Amino acid sequence: NAGVTQTPKFQVLKTGQSMTLQCAQDMNHNSMYWYRQDPGMGLRLIYYSASEGTTDKGEVPNGYNVSRLNKREFSLRLESAAPSQTSVYFCASGDTNTGELFFGEGSRLTVL
């Protein structure tokens, strides 16, 4: 059971570089999410997609863009990385019947 798969697991960037975090789920969920986790801050929602073809801003969207490529895939892009974006990023998909969110294992990003 793959569940939610996100890549890469680790990435080091220099300030100003761009990169895309990939996420895919195989549970046929309509909704998908990107969160970031920082020490002492808990999880904060960056963007979400309630269904294929729609995306919406969360609590901390600045500096990020997302694409809901199809029902399975939801990517997060940093166009010009900043040190403040050093974090652990989690992708999740949601089961609307139970309300449960299923999380990937996280992507640890360091921006120098």
Next chain:
Amino acid sequence: GEDVEQSLFLSVREGDSSVINCTYTDSSSTYLYWYKQEPGAGLQLLTYIFSNMDMKQDQRLTVLLNKKDKHLSLRIADTQTGDSAIYFCAESGVSGAGGGADGLTFGKGTHLIIQP
């Protein structure tokens, strides 16, 4: 706005009960959740409770909900070393199941530390 508060650390002796507390502000939340995060891993759902329930028990886990005080607690009986993790409280807000709209609002997480 929505806010979920929980203490950052809890230390208990192995074999004792752990009680992790959480307060939330959104009285319209339909579901309230407890997630567990082990080191280097993502979050996994431990249990959830529907807002019209007062208590839910699942093996060693007991969830108590006080809607009047907007207080949620998670009790882990006979705490073991494998219970060492970060525990997140989360609320669904108005969206009901929480998985179909703007996601869940999480607390900052409580680090459960087990003493031998």
